[in-house]
Amino acid sequence: MRSIRFVTAAFTAAALTLPLAATSATAAPPSDHQAAPHSNAKFDRLRWAAPEGFYVGTAVAGGGHHLEQDYPDPFTSDRKYRKILGQQFNSVSPENQMKWEFLHPERDRYDFEAADAIVEFAQRHKQVVRGHTLLWHSQNPEWLEEGDFSKEELRAILHDHITTVVGRYAGKIQQWDVANEIFDEQGNLRTEENIWIRELGPGIIADAFRWAHQADPKAKLFFNDYGVEDVNAKSDAYHELTRELLAQGVPVHGFSAQAHLSMRYGFPSSLEENLRRFDELGLETAITELDVRMDLPESGKPTRAQLEQQADWYQRTLSACLAVADCNSFTIWGFTDKYSWVPVFFEGEGSATVMTEDFVRKPAFHALRSTLKEAKTEQWKEKWKRGWRH
Structure with missing residues (x-):
């Protein structure tokens, strides 16, 4: 638990001026070996700017693509990508490599090579790992979705998968997204889309948490979903289900909001309130997949106003997390537009990450770093005050 419960982190227009200069066509990206003027080199990196006990992470390996799509793999082929990944973040999330279709391509065969490498x-690099994901309706292999299995066989398949995967990485995974996107926008369980819920009933959700906990008692086990940033029907459904499971003694440890945001819609104004109500249940909370996409002009380049708004939304999302005592994990869904999933799935939208395709830092990157540094400073002040009192 952090020693501060909130951070003001006001982000002014003046603070945006210098970072915006770095987005010009002639400006070179700041070097990770060279600190900004009047700054410490360590604090030029997000992981070192963060308060003690707070993890700032990114999705690893890029693309967000299904196997049948063209799949970029910067993790194995892009040295600059790997260098920045190791320097800037103290948490990583495999973007695809722990999903069923990648990890379990045949019923009796697992492929751990890519996940092991991450x-x-x-x-x-002294980073923690978020495991993603164990029970989901999407990106399942054909053998599973199209197989003719009895209920007993399906239950055994899921048990074996969770036990095998979580057990393999026991002690190496900080948090697991156990149940991912199990509700629709109206707050109803995905009983048709989700093979596990459809065939085995909603009780399988509790079983998945129990099995994961048995395989690694130290890992924190999370619900994870998009569209749950605000207090709404979907997040209400998670809140009610979590209360029920906790009352039954099911080992649910956390609730996370993905936070795939779009400028076509408003910022989730009740984000902090929503995270706090899960915190009050005794859960950890997290932001797990943040990006902020926008409609790009014909030039394909975001305007200054768009970059400012994007920076503001990144900063506000981080500040909401920092304001909640046990929101200790904050992950952006990729750090460079070069490998972002957004243009593939959202036609006309893009520029969603904190760096350009050439790894030039956008105002959003600087907004995150400034907010983290302010939170760290406040944490130091609180520690000093407590030490002075005693």
Whole structure:
């Protein structure tokens, strides 16, 4: 638990001026070996700017693509990408490599090569890992979705998968997205789309948490979804289900909002309130997949006003998390537009991450760093005050 419960982190127009200059065509991206003027080199990196006990992370390996789509893999082929990944973040989330279709391509065969590489990279760079995901309606292999299995067989398949995967990484995964996107926008369980809920009933959700906990008692187990940033029907459904499961003694430890935001819609104004009500249930909370997409002009380049608004939304999302005591994990869904999933799935929208395709830092990057530094400073002040009193 952090020693501060809130951070003001007002982000002014003046603070945006210098970062915007770096987005010009002639400006070179700031070097990760060279600090900004009057700053400490460590604090030029997000992971070192963060308060103690707070994890700032990114999705790893890029694309967000299904296997049948063209799949960029910067993790194995782009040295600059890997360098920035190791320097800037103290948490990583495999973007695809722990999803069923990648990890479990045949009923009796697992493929851990790509996932192992990410976990080993994280260990070398002193990063924690978020596991993503164990029970989901999407990106399942054909053998599973099209197979003719009895209920007993399906239950055994899921049990084996969770036990095998979570057990393999026991002690190496900080948080697991156990149940992912199980409700629709109206707050109803996805009983048709989700093979597990459809065939085995809603009780399988509790079983998935129990099995994951048995396989790794130290890992924190989360619900994870999009569209749950605000207090709404969908997040209400998670709140009610979580209360029920906790009353039954099911090991649910956290609730996370993905936060895939679009400028076509408003900012989720009740984000902090929503995270706080889950915190009050005794859960940890997290932001797990933040990006802020926009409709790009014909030039394909965002305007200054769009970059300012994007920076503001990144900052407001981070500040909402920092304001809640046990919101200790904050993950952006990729850090460079070069490998973002957004243009593939949202036609006409893009520029959703904190760096350009050439790894030039956008105002959003600087907004995150400034907010983290302010939170760290407040944390130091609180520690000093407590030490002075005693």
